[in-house]
Amino acid sequence: MADRPASPPRKPRLVFCTSRPARYAAVLNTLRETFAITVTGNDSTASDAIESRPDAVIIEDQLVGGDGIWLAQQAHALRGDSRRTLIMVAPKQTLQVGRLLEEGVIDAAIVGAPEPGEFLERFWRAHGTATEDEAIGALSAPASRVIRDSRQLFTRLEGMAESGAIDLEGRRLVATAAASVVDLAGDPSVAPMLHQLRGHHDNTFAHSLRVGILMASFGRAIGVPQDQLRLMAETGLLHDIGKMQVPLAILAKPGSLTEDERRVMNLHPVFGADLVQDGYSDLPALVAAVRHHHEKLDGTGYPDGQARGQIHEMSLCTAVVDIFSALTDRRDYKPPMERDQAFDIMDSIVGTHLEPRLYKRFRELVLDTELVEEPLV
Ligand SMILES: [Fe+2]
Ligand SMILES: [Fe+2]
Numbered sequence: 031m032a033d034r035p036a037s038p039p040r041k042p043r044l045v046f047c048t049s050r051p052a053r054y055a056a057v058l059n060t061l062r063e064t065f066a067i068t069v070t071g072n073d074s075t076a077s078d079a080i081e082s083r084p085d086a087v088i089i090e091d092q093l094v095g096g097d098g099i100w101l102a103q104q105a106h107a108l109r110g111d112s113r114r115t116l117i118m119v120a121p122k123q124t125l126q127v128g129r130l131l132e133e134g135v136i137d138a139a140i141v142g143a144p145e146p147g148e149f150l151e152r153f154w155r156a157h158g159t160a161t162e163d164e165a166i167g168a169l170s171a172p173a174s175r176v177i178r179d180s181r182q183l184f185t186r187l188e189g190m191a192e193s194g195a196i197d198l199e200g201r202r203l204v205a206t207a208a209a210s211v212v213d214l215a216g217d218p219s220v221a222p223m224l225h226q227l228r229g230h231h232d233n234t235f236a237h238s239l240r241v242g243i244l245m246a247s248f249g250r251a252i253g254v255p256q257d258q259l260r261l262m263a264e265t266g267l268l269h270d271i272g273k274m275q276v277p278l279a280i281l282a283k284p285g286s287l288t289e290d291e292r293r294v295m296n297l298h299p300v301f302g303a304d305l306v307q308d309g310y311s312d313l314p315a316l317v318a319a320v321r322h323h324h325e326k327l328d329g330t331g332y333p334d335g336q337a338r339g340q341i342h343e344m345s346l347c348t349a350v351v352d353i354f355s356a357l358t359d360r361r362d363y364k365p366p367m368e369r370d371q372a373f374d375i376m377d378s379i380v381g382t383h384l385e386p387r388l389y390k391r392f393r394e395l396v397l398d399t400e401l402v403e404e405p406l407v
């Protein structure tokens with residue numbers, strides 16, 4: 031396995047073409063947490079910046095001495111098949127802006143003079159969709175279904191934010207978490223292993239994506255800091271990576287496993303920990319969760335029979351999300367289990383297998399936010 035790169039991942043790039051940067055100071059400050067930003071108001075520097083193919087472009091339609099509409103068309107032509115985000119800012123709705131939207135030249139128009147919070151909401155909504163579209167294009171059918179379903183999930187969260195049920199900051203964090211799962215699936219440090227897993231067994235890959243997304247959402251619900259959401263997402267993505275070394279005849283067997291087959295299957299946390307321990311030695315929580323996500327509080331789990339007090343918090347979180355996901359995943363040979371039925375089963379193993387406090391928070395997250403109204407996969 032390749033070592034993880036020592037340098038932090040490259041920040042995505044955003045070009046903001048405006049003649050009035052002071053007006054967007056608050057928006058720019060927030061976006062700088064995520065993007066490396068170039069602000070330009072002049073036609074020729076704007077063209078140069080757009081030609082460098084940034085990840086997102088925001089263009090004001092009334093550039094002083096310039097033509098925002100023309101720039102938007104240029105940016106659209108340059109993005110080709112890739113789904114780089116392209117957003118127009120306009121003081122009022124015009125025929126020209128409406129036409130750009132209709133023709134799919136721009137992804138969204140932010141019209142009027144919205145408050146910074148509202149501006150950012152509209153930006154994240156458009157950017158999230160564009161990023162996902164690009165990722166979806168490269169994914170297999172079960173995996174793209176996970177991402178598409180997760181988009182519905184986040185759209186639902188957006189509706190809840192608008193109705194005041196969750197705060198704007200919360201929504202931004204969850205949107206970032208979702209984007210980070212999509213990013214991670216293509217990150218050079220994670221992607222080769224996930225790619226191999228996908229080649230070996232697509233359903234396990236789809237399950238891993240789903241666990242990654244739910245882990246990041248769960249992290250947000252239990253208040254972990256934003257930088258830790260990435261760790262949770264990454265843990266979810268890699269928790270079953272050891273299944274790469276479990277023969278397909280066992281992994282994809284529709285019926286129940288024989289004792290010998292079960293023994294091999296139950297080695298996947300050990301295989302997984304071997305795979306990640308060198309590359310992830312700086313993230314012991316992730317390595318622990320890969321090895322210990324099947325341990326139980328009463329000590330009857332595997333592979334090490336760890337018990338209450340010995341099991342890492344990250345392993346306990348992963349166990350809750352993993353079991354919920356495994357029960358409600360869609361498989362070729364079985365219909366997905368109803369959410370409530372899954373919770374009935376999980377209720378019966380709280381305290382002996384699952385950590386009660388974490389389980390309660392996860393259950394609340396899913397029920398209160400209706401995060402998983404319908405089974406996702
Ligand atoms: Fe597992
Ligand atoms: Fe799993």
